[in-house]
Amino acid sequence: MFIALLDIQIVSASLRDIGGALSAGADETVWVQTSYLIAEIVVIPLSGWLSRVFSTRWLFAGSAIGFTAASLLCGFAWNIQSMIAFRALQGFLGGSMIPMVFTSAFIFFDGKQRVLAAATVGGLASLAPTLGPTLGGWITEHASWHWLFFINLVPGLFVAIVVPILVNIDKADLSLLRGADYLGMILLALFLGCLEYTLEEGPRWDWFGDGTIQATAWIAAIGGVGFIARTLTHANPLVDLRALRDRNFALGSFFSFVTGIGLFATIYLTPLFLGRVRGYSALQIGEAVFSTGVFQILAVPLYSWLAPRVDLRWIMMTGLALFAISMWEFSPITHDWGAQQLLFPQALRGTAQQLTVAPIVTLTLGGLAPARLKAASGLFNLMRNLGGAIGIAACATLLNDRTNLHFFRLAEHLNSTNEAMNLWIAGATERLGAVAPDAVLRPLWQITYREAQTLAYSDTFLAVMVCFVLTTAMVPLMRKVAPPSTPSADSH
Missing domain, CATH: 4.10.860 (DNA Excision Repair, Uvrb; Chain A)
Incomplete structure (x- = not known):
């Protein structure tokens, strides 16, 4: 599951290298990521039904084998069309594994162990996309983009071999194919x-x-x-929409949706800022955003200590509030921000992710009867990915619109009455000598556009913050969950 989620973002910092190697333009290269996301989001809600048909054991093992083979094919892609096709296959096979891990955590474990299992699964679910750009940038810089996919081979084969040996929590029911x-x-x-x-x-x-x-x-x-x-x-x-009648499940799915917005939108915004405004390479972007993952890992012991002692709703409320504060801390962003300036807001975000995602998993799925877990888990995970997709789209639109707005507002002040601009033009003309006006005005345009972009990033972080402030206020609506005892595996 970690690898499948990691692969969503592992190519994000390396799309330029992949596009250059496969002689593809930017419009085509973006489909290396889009095709994976589309295939993954389609299969996630189907995973509950598929696991009932083929059993968790064989669907997971088959998906792992297929995902590994698709990764190998991605590494050997000969043009952009083949890469897009193989990435779609990779996303389809990887997506089916994600909800099964959430379901299995609640079937294998009970009581306090269930809380820790949910913390592990939820933590990995938010950590993997966060580490994607970092790992992808490092691999591309030190090896080649092909190894973004080849690194999946060893763990993929290991999982495909070990799962059939160790996992046996349900039986296949091929008769479900008839009434599907x-x-x-x-x-x-x-x-x-x-x-x-x-x-x-x-x-x-x-x-x-x-x-x-x-x-x-x-x-x-x-x-x-x-x-x-x-x-x-x-x-x-196929999907248990009736589970939404349960207040905790409905609210938990909504919280998962908003967390998806925060998780994926900030992973999208920060590397984009560092690449477009700062001109960072893939490796530099990875190093700058790495602190988020570090602080999330450091927060795991804190959550593990708090979970048995404090109501999970208040832990989740703290996490959501911290996420809102981290977005507020991103908002004073300027054109010269790098790893040092990003450290504190990213530390808050990393801690917030662990304190938010893990309790959402337990509160949403922990109170459901085991018979409903499979179908409900697919819907729950779909909401997180759907939130991410909508969040990224909204952020991209906001960036575009607000950049244009800020550019025109800044440009209104760049006229002959602006003494600072006149001095700058005089200095630039003196440095460059007698040259065409465009040679002086072009750098001025670039500076103005850079500042407009930076202001747009600030606005977008504030928009994400508003989502989390409103969501934090809704947490008291959830009921406290006392997880049911897990029946024996034979009853599944």
Whole structure:
């Protein structure tokens, strides 16, 4: 699961290197990440049904083998088209493993062990995407982009061999293939696939000003309505939407959604700022954002000590509040911020992630009966990834719109009455000698645009902060969870 989540972001700092090696433009290269996300988000809600059909043991082992093979193919990709296809396959096979780990944690463990298991699984789920850009940048700098995928081979083969030996918590039921809701699967794939495409590509193509985005948005809307109607009326639904009647599950899914916004949006924003404004290389970006993962790991013992002693709701509330404070600490960002200036806000964010995600997992899934866990876990994990997709799209749109707004506001003050600008132009003209006006005005434009971008990043961090402030206030609505005793494996 850690590897599958790591691979979402491991290519983010290295897309330029991959695109250059495969002779692809920026518009094509971005699909190396988008294809993985679309495939992963489609399969996550299907994993509960698939594990009932094939059993957790064989679905997980098969997914691990397939994911490993797809990673090998990615490393040997010969052009951008083959890379995109193999990444989609990798995302589809990796995504099916994620909810099964959450489910298994609640089946294998009970009581206090269950809290620690949830802390481990939740911590890994938020740590993996955080470490992705760091590890990806380091590998690309010291080896080559091919090793972004080859590093999956040894752990992938190990998991594929060990899981069939050690994991036996349920039995396959191939008879479920006969009464399956295949129309629901098609509607779900259309809904999530087109929604993810719309969210990923919308900011780059002016949203509904583009015909393709309009079409995919309509398909997503129709597919979503059709899937919900189908799920609520079918005898054997793919996703347990009725679990949303449980207050803790509904609120927990919402908190998972907001946490996805914070987790993925900040992983998106920070490397983007360092690359565009500071001009950092992949390795420099990785080193600058590394502190988030370090502080999350350091927070694990703190959470493990607090969890048995303090109501999980208040731990989660503290984590959400810390996340909001960390976004506030990001907001004074200036064009010269680097690893040193990012250290404190990232330390807060890393600590917040551990104190937020782990209790959300326990409070949301811990109170459900084991028979409902599989289907509910898929929906819970889907909400986190969906939050990430929507968060990234919203942040990209905000960055674009606010950059334009700030640029025009700054440009309004750059006129002949601005004494500081006149002195700067005079100094630049003296340094450059008698040259065309464009040679002087071009650096001025670049400085103005850089400052407009920086102000836009500040605005976007504040928007994420507002989401977490509102979410923090909703935590008291959750009920305290006393996890049910785990029945024997035979009852699953």
